[in-house]
Amino acid sequence: MKQLLILGAGTSGTMMANHLVKKLPKKEWAVSIVDQYKTHYYQPGFLFLPFDIYNEDQVKKEGKKFIPKGVNYIQKKIEKILPDDNKVELEDETLSYDVLIIATGSKIAPQETEGLLGPLWKKDIFDFYTYEGALALRNKLRTWEGGKLVVHVTEMPIKCPVAPLEFAFLADSYFRDKGIRDKVDITYVTPLSGAFTKPTCTKALNYLLEEKNIKIEPDFAIMEVDNEQKQIIDYAEKAIPFDLLVTVPTNMGDALIERSGMGDDLNFVPTNKHTLQSKAHKNVFVIGDATNVPASKAGSVAHFEAETLADNIVLFTKGYKLKEEFDGHANCFIETGANKALLIDFNYDQEPVHGTFPFAKVGPLKLLKESVFNHWGKLAFRWIYWNMLLKGIPIPFVGRNMSFKGKIFDIKSD
Ligand SMILES: Cc1cc2nc3c(=O)[nH]c(=O)nc-3n(C[C@H](O)[C@H](O)[C@H](O)COP(=O)(O)OP(=O)(O)OC[C@H]3O[C@@H](n4cnc5c(N)ncnc54)[C@H](O)[C@@H]3O)c2cc1C
Numbered sequence: 268m269k270q271l272l273i274l275g276a277g278t279s280g281t282m283m284a285n286h287l288v289k290k291l292p293k294k295e296w297a298v299s300i301v302d303q304y305k306t307h308y309y310q311p312g313f314l315f316l317p318f319d320i321y322n323e324d325q326v327k328k329e330g331k332k333f334i335p336k337g338v339n340y341i342q343k344k345i346e347k348i349l350p351d352d353n354k355v356e357l358e359d360e361t362l363s364y365d366v367l368i369i370a371t372g373s374k375i376a377p378q379e380t381e382g383l384l385g386p387l388w389k390k391d392i393f394d395f396y397t398y399e400g401a402l403a404l405r406n407k408l409r410t411w412e413g414g415k416l417v418v419h420v421t422e423m424p425i426k427c428p429v430a431p432l433e434f435a436f437l438a439d440s441y442f443r444d445k446g447i448r449d450k451v452d453i454t455y456v457t458p459l460s461g462a463f464t465k466p467t468c469t470k471a472l473n474y475l476l477e478e479k480n481i482k483i484e485p486d487f488a489i490m491e492v493d494n495e496q497k498q499i500i501d502y503a504e505k506a507i508p509f510d511l512l513v514t515v516p517t518n519m520g521d522a523l524i525e526r527s528g529m530g531d532d533l534n535f536v537p538t539n540k541h542t543l544q545s546k547a548h549k550n551v552f553v554i555g556d557a558t559n560v561p562a563s564k565a566g567s568v569a570h571f572e573a574e575t576l577a578d579n580i581v582l583f584t585k586g587y588k589l590k591e592e593f594d595g596h597a598n599c600f601i602e603t604g605a606n607k608a609l610l611i612d613f614n615y616d617q618e619p620v621h622g623t624f625p626f627a628k629v630g631p632l633k634l635l636k637e638s639v640f641n642h643w644g645k646l647a648f649r650w651i652y653w654n655m656l657l658k659g660i661p662i663p664f665v666g667r668n669m670s671f672k673g674k675i676f677d678i679k680s681d
Contacts, residue, residue: 413450
């Protein structure tokens with residue numbers, strides 16, 4: 268039997284297991300998947316935990332439930348990949364592979380910023396990119412009486428680049444509902460020159476920031492967190508004071524990638540952006556947050572990547588040329604508070620534009636415009652995630668590559 272080995276049973280690894288168990292001949296290929304943890308988290312739900320919109324049970328399930336029959340599930344820590352020997356070292360055994368898929372994701376690295384893990388960490392400084400961080404922040408917000416709230420992004424790339432903005436919008440709504448919005452001063456601090464990585468979208472978002480009285484501090488390259496004075500300081504020595512700092516620390520690929528000598532400075536694996544084959548090793552493929560491709564690090568992107576990658580793995584096993592197909596397609600809801608959301612749809616080359624999605628004229632979802640229907644779409648994503656996305660079931664009417672139907676290109680999208 269030939270061995271196909273998947274590293275990581277998060278969003279991408281689980282989807283690949285589900286796709287490949289159906290696509291590879293069972294008599295020739297054995298499929299195995301390795302992950303260190305028992306629990307699979309619905310990470311988009313971490314945004315809602317701090318505001319008591321979701322509870323713990325809505326964002327976690329046992330990971331094994333989503334691994335299909337016929338796939339060997341190994342719950343162990345991965346120590347090292349030896350790509351020249353086609354082997355992977357786990358904590359107490361070594362596995363061999365013919366084809367390897369790296370799906371080990373990315374995680375926060377607060378230790379990369381001086382002072383971030385100082386005495387105020389989890390007292391007045393929080394993250395919401397981890398399950399524990401989101402819950403600690405929820406407990407803090409339940410009793411916080413107001414002051415300077417700074418929502419901060421350390422550096423790009425981060426997973427779900429819109430999540431910190433959504434956090435700022437939801438915070439505005441949350442404090443309004445609590446009747447203390449006048450006691451909370453919200454500032455959004457970003458290393459980018461505007462609210463988002465895509466200029467047309469930034470314009471739409473700037474308008475919302477203004478409307479909700481959220482100040483923006485762009486071009487802020489953080490140098491350190493001063494725990495004594497309660498301020499963040501950048502390399503230009505600009506200081507921003509806070510009472511409560513909600514930060515998205517540097518995001519990095521797992522240390523395993525560094526130990527294996529396979530990553531860039533942030534432990535992301537150099538990957539062909541259209542085929543998802545590793546640039547260094549032909550029988551190694553990379554998907555999701557673990558890659559260095561210039562697409563958003565998002566579950567929706569991993570879902571589109573998985574469809575192309577599943578086809579490419581089959582082509583590779585037959586010795587055929589790979590499809591250079593993945594176009595960077597991303598499809599993201601942006602919660603804007605008060606039960607509304609925006610939707611953006613874009614790829615490597617095409618910025619988000621106005622229009623309707625997925626159908627021309629009828630929508631029902633609106634692009635780059637706030638609507639209640641978009642908010643329902645965001646909430647429905649959780650059901651879609653557990654019931655369709657992880658199982659590799661195609662989402663009706665949403666193709667793997669970006670469709671230009673329903674999009675308005677002939678007027679300026681601002
Ligand atoms: C707050 C927040 C909001 C988000 N909102 C959205 C959203 O609205 N829409 C959207 O599409 N996406 C969103 N995302 C992003 C989305 O969750 C990720 O892009 C997606 O989960 C990436 O999938 P992945 O499989 O690449 O990584 P993951 O799902 O993180 O999986 C990686 C897996 O690898 C395992 N692993 C890593 N290293 C090792 C090791 N050494 N040994 C063993 N196992 C290992 C981990 O345990 C983990 O299970 C959000 C993320 C966050 C944090």
